[in-house]
Amino acid sequence: MTRTPRLANRTATRRRLIQFGAAAAAAGIVLPAAPALAQTPAASDLSGTLRGMSWETEAEMRKWFRHTEEFFATRYPNLTPELEYGTAWADYWTKLQTAVAGGAQLDMCWMHDSRAQSYASLGLIQPLDPYIAADPPQEWPDAYYPSQVDAFRYNDQQFAIPYDWATGGFYVNLDVLERAGVEVPTVDWTFDRLLEAGLAIKASAPNPDDSWGFFLQVTSHNTGWIVKSFGGEQITADPLTSHFDDPNTIAAYQFLYDAINTHGVMPNPAGMQGLGLDQQTAFASGLLGIMASLNDEAFVFGEIVGDKAEWTVAPTPSGVDGRYQFAGGSGFSIPTTAAFPEVAYEYIKFMATDPANLPTTAEMGSMFVSRMDAWEDAMPDPTQLDPEVYKAVFYDLGVEDATVPLYFPGYQQWDSSIYVRHMDRLWTGATDDVAGVLQQVHEETQAFLDTIEQ
Template sequence: MFRKLALVAAIIALLAISFGAAAAQDDMDWTCGMVDSDLAATFNFTGWEGPGEVDKFLLAFDEFFEAYYPNVSQVPNTGVAWGDYWTTLPAQLAGGAEIDMAWMHDSRNDTFGENGWLLPLDSYMEACPIPGWPDHFVGTQIDAFNYQGTQYAIPYDWAPGGFYVNVDILEAAGLEIPTEDSTWDDILEIALAVTEDTDGDGSTDIWGLGNLASPGRGGGGLYWIVKSYGGDYWNEEITESRLNDEGTIAALQFVADLIWEHGVHPTADAVAATGFGSELLFANGNVALHYALNDAASRMDELIAGEFNWTLAPTPTGPAGRYQFVGGSAFAIPSSSTQPDLAYELIRYALANPAHLCRTATMGAALVSQADFHNCAVPEGAAYADDYNYAFSVMGARDGIHPTYHSKYLEWETSVFVSNFDLLWTGEERDAAVVAEAAHEQTNALLGG
């Protein structure tokens, strides 16, 4: 995805400001003495981030290999679709595929650790410590990639969710931007007020809400809503399902009703009919409140390109309180890696070198795993900077939550959650209680197995 000149200028300015520190870091040897500098080999890595997202890391990778291992050839397999990634990667690693480094998600870490698909990193970190670890890294993300006392991946970001707001749509309707004190009833009222068939052809052209639910959406993306209604997926011991709890059912029914009863959220077919994805639907001015993670901000700014006024807002408070999704991703070394020492050195360089962390944050609108660089996530002078910081950094730190992940979570999400609750998002079933009861029984069978 093309970068706007303003974004490039902001990156250059950030680099210029920190030139002295960057130069000092450039003089530092970021190798660990584990790999021959004359190594001639291929280095295979895979991940779900594609063009426009992965670029922030590819720059650092190129710099690392050029400086230290010029005879190593990178073989990237990036931009793998999210669902495909988690289907193919376990099969590849179980079969001993030679993948040297892989993107990892906090919801999958325990599954991969339990199955022996990742190398423990503790011995590496003891022999060649990561600068800033653990004090300058986000503590919740360190814990997220630690399974049964072993660190299996090094986090590269912390990702809260929030609302992207089309300010012009709300102002035209005489409505205020929602806050963290807004309720779900308030959000529904806003959505009903602005959803409109603007050309009278019988089809909705502007939706009040977008991207809260869709076929294939995993459990993590809806958990914060479930918690705000007092529900949960399982008990604290992860031995019994709570999918048939009153609060869980109420939350999922509310989201389904946004689509089918109130018509304020587009169906998957409606999104497909526009020729856009959900992100482009907002950027095109067809959605008032679009739910997404923080790292969509720079892409949104590029796509909208000044066509309308937009900003960020916190997600609302539910009947049982306010909760906000937070998650994150990391780099891991598969147990089948042929270059594990090299992979560790690359991860260490990419995620701990202050010379480029600000650039990484700015290019990806990312709250990188080192908290000292969170102020770099938004280009200096961006109109949405203050709202971004409040909606994501401040509110995410205060109310952030995610499901209690476990070693069977990947299997549960695909075989139970998605397969059952997709029926709500496609409209095949409109009663959340019916779907929840089936998922409840299957979850208990899985947890007890």
């Protein structure tokens, strides 16, 4: 695999940068800041309320609270933690932005790599470098997934401590594949092989018109790894540049267009919704053979599929430029309206990076935790899925081939106003001019990127 040397090289460069940044922060930022940190009252004297905001559910937060009580009882007995939770994902961002923009005290918050750049650029969250330099997490950053450390950096500053790491893979309906005479995908599968399998699955279905071979997400962040596999790029950094007109990028999107509209082996997301379906329902009902999703789905797939089908997980395919795999994740940030930022940092470090607490953290997120050596803490129920298979698909290959989409300030706005607006015409079959649509996306994307301060 050609990826490993290149990744290793890239990682070394990145680590040098981060270590240099940490050293610079220690020399230039922390030393002046150190007296301020030292002037804060002794830990046990602090009193008040430490406020946090999370998108996790009640059940997930119960796991989190186990160590929270321990932390505050032993270190800050006069500080009361108030962690808000149970806010649905989409509503969370509305609430978080309003709370911080409205000046409400908020000491720590859950952050996602897709939003971190925007929040950092708007000054809603603060750089953590002074805190990291003064009291770094154990083995920071070498023990952490490089992609997730990088994902929370903006303007050479760290804006979140990563706490989980999610990778993509295939969920395979074994009953459907057996009916079609298709074997379970392996790491050497190519996109052409996937298309062949899709055609066979569709042809073997009792009702081929309403059945599909495979499903790949077509959202902007979920197509990045596919585009890279074809040798293309969506957007690159330094400076932010659009590559939607790159011939290899066009080839990747042409593959997706053909899968949906030419061969009918992949459902058009909007069309599937029109049938009252989503990919999980189609998969569980035997209408879909292979679907791409994140590793956390393995924790609930048994309940969704029930006894309707046998299933397993498998690697996603390679393209002409090698193999890539989607990765992403969440972290913890300190908003600029924090009243107790030092305590918040210490709390985050304790919860998300202390090896003694990582098993609980892993249980909360159903993802691999941010430290690479703690992968075993986040494994699904072995009665539902073979742990070795799960590890091979999502962890081993993820470490080797994972790629995080390039998020930038205003990403969500770009996504809805440019990418989705144009690309939906392709997915719905309103036009077959893939290159033409991508040219429009390219021009508008570049114009959008040019407005971003870099």
